[in-house]
Amino acid sequence: xxxxxxxxxxxxxxxxxxxxxxxxxxxxxxxxxxxxxxxxxxxxxxxxxxxxxxxxxxxxxxxxxxxxxxxxxxxxxxxxxxxxxxxxxxxxxxxxxxxxxxxxxxxxxxxx
Amino acid sequence: xxxxxxxxxxxxxxxxxxxxxxxxxxxxxxxxxxxxxxxxxxxxxxxxxxxxxxxxxxxxxxxxxxxxxxxxxxxxxxxxxxxxxxxxxxxxxxxxxxxxxxxxxxxxxxxxxx
Numbered sequence: 001x002x003x004x005x006x007x008x009x010x011x012x013x014x015x016x017x018x019x020x021x022x023x024x025x026x027x028x029x030x031x032x033x034x035x036x037x038x039x040x041x042x043x044x045x046x047x048x049x050x051x052x053x054x055x056x057x058x059x060x061x062x063x064x065x066x067x068x069x070x071x072x073x074x075x076x077x078x079x080x081x082x083x084x085x086x087x088x089x090x091x092x093x094x095x096x097x098x099x100x101x102x103x104x105x106x107x108x109x110x111x112x
Numbered sequence: 113x114x115x116x117x118x119x120x121x122x123x124x125x126x127x128x129x130x131x132x133x134x135x136x137x138x139x140x141x142x143x144x145x146x147x148x149x150x151x152x153x154x155x156x157x158x159x160x161x162x163x164x165x166x167x168x169x170x171x172x173x174x175x176x177x178x179x180x181x182x183x184x185x186x187x188x189x190x191x192x193x194x195x196x197x198x199x200x201x202x203x204x205x206x207x208x209x210x211x212x213x214x215x216x217x218x219x220x221x222x223x224x225x226x
Contacts, residue, residue: 032213036217041222043118043203043205043219044155044217045217046214046215089155097168098157098160098168099157099168099205099215100155100157102154102156104153
């Protein structure tokens with residue numbers, strides 16, 4: 001039973017354009033959401049987060065939007081750069097569990 | 113180095129052998145989490161430990177897997193009698209307290225079972 005779902009295994013975006021990565025969750029008890037970025041053969045690195053009491057959080061080129069009623073969040077990257085090519089994991093905390101619950105990831109490919 | 117340190121980075125074992133993976137958390141962090149990533153999958157929670165205590169092992173397979181975080185030294189994830197299905201990347205993460213949300217990850221240990 002996957003509580004955090006990333007339905008797009010991969011996404012290809014042209015350099016300079018906006019990248020939008022989506023994530024859905026089923027557990028309404030999750031109270032904190034995070035995005036991690038992962039390069040091959042490296043560990044995940046924290047990118048940006050949002051509390052369930054907010055609907056938007058912005059950090060430079062990265063913005064995360066949360067729609068609690070739809071149990072949906074998205075990560076916007078604008079403008080997309082070649083170094084953004086990586087696997088992006090959506091994660092959630094709370095819901096009675098320790099640690100983070102991760103989605104399967106979306107492989108973002110930025111094309112020149 | 114102030115980050116989460118994992119070793120070995122790569123480990124090859126034959127079926128039936130034991131694998132030991134070590135994790136030193138970030139300085140000042142006393143909470144350690146182990147995750148496993150199978151090919152084409154996300155990271156699956158295995159176990160959460162504080163110093164000398166296992167807090168949550170709900171993600172650990174019931175047999176062959178164990179974890180510890182002694183008062184002194186690194187946290188250790190131990191897999192006995194490894195099978196091919198144990199081949200995966202094992203990531204350790206640490207945090208300064210239990211419910212901070214953000215976890216800091218190591219670079220992972222890649223176990224290959226022949």
